[in-house]
Amino acid sequence: MTVWISAEDQTRVSAAVAAAEAHTAGEIVTVVADSSDGYSDIALAWSALVAFTALIAYALFPDFYLGLIERVSGGWNHEWTRSEILGLAATGAMVKFMATWLLLQWPPLRFALIPGVVKTRRALSRAVDLFKVGAERRTHGRTGILIYLSMREHRADIIADEAIASKVPPETWGDAMAAMLEHIKDGRCADGMIAAIGKVGVILAEHFPRADDDINELPDRLIEL
Numbered sequence: 001m002t003v004w005i006s007a008e009d010q011t012r013v014s015a016a017v018a019a020a021e022a023h024t025a026g027e028i029v030t031v032v033a034d035s036s037d038g039y040s041d042i043a044l045a046w047s048a049l050v051a052f053t054a055l056i057a058y059a060l061f062p063d064f065y066l067g068l069i070e071r072v073s074g075g076w077n078h079e080w081t082r083s084e085i086l087g088l089a090a091t092g093a094m095v096k097f098m099a100t101w102l103l104l105q106w107p108p109l110r111f112a113l114i115p116g117v118v119k120t121r122r123a124l125s126r127a128v129d130l131f132k133v134g135a136e137r138r139t140h141g142r143t144g145i146l147i148y149l150s151m152r153e154h155r156a157d158i159i160a161d162e163a164i165a166s167k168v169p170p171e172t173w174g175d176a177m178a179a180m181l182e183h184i185k186d187g188r189c190a191d192g193m194i195a196a197i198g199k200v201g202v203i204l205a206e207h208f209p210r211a212d213d214d215i216n217e218l219p220d221r222l223i224e225l
Contacts, residue, residue: 021201028147
């Protein structure tokens with residue numbers, strides 16, 4: 001797995017969380033994931049598409065492919081039986097399927113072929129799942145919030161607990177997202193996360209100021225997956 005944030009930068013992010021929480025009852029959880037899904041179903045779909053396309057091409061131009069096989073094999077003109085033709089078509093489709101599947105095990109190619117809407121939905125789904133496990137209803141006032149970054153999909157999400165969501169509309173986090181992505185586009189993941197934490201902290205401090213007896217209920221450290 002690729003290491004996106006160094007140990008030194010992890011410390012910086014954790015310090016930014018602690019600084020933001022010094023002024024608010026909100027609890028910020030930060031997660032950086034290599035990816036949000038393995039997308040094996042997408043690789044399967046592409047492999048099947050290539051195989052079916054090969055079968056269609058074979059059905060439309062059988063003489064071309066049979067002639068090509070004879071030229072490559074150096075054989076004489078051959079009277080092909082139906083079973084031989086079907087066998088060749090099935091073998092060719094199977095080879096295409098396996099070759100495509102193997103090619104798509106290379107992450108850069110696989111992720112390049114995933115539709116953007118699929119990346120967005122799965123990154124959001126993973127963010128929600130992680131929020132439910134790590135932050136939702138785990139604070140006394142239900143003031144947990146997750147800042148999630150999925151590197152290979154180039155997607156980010158901010159998920160807030162019930163108390164925060166009731167006071168802060170989702171679009172309010174737009175500035176935090178923009179600040180984060182501005183740095184990440186330049187390859188500075190930690191700076192992007194720190195910028196988002198700062199923006200989120202200001203909003204939380206406005207709506208959920210820290211009380212004198214407030215305690216730290218969730219870890220400040222950056223979680224890498």
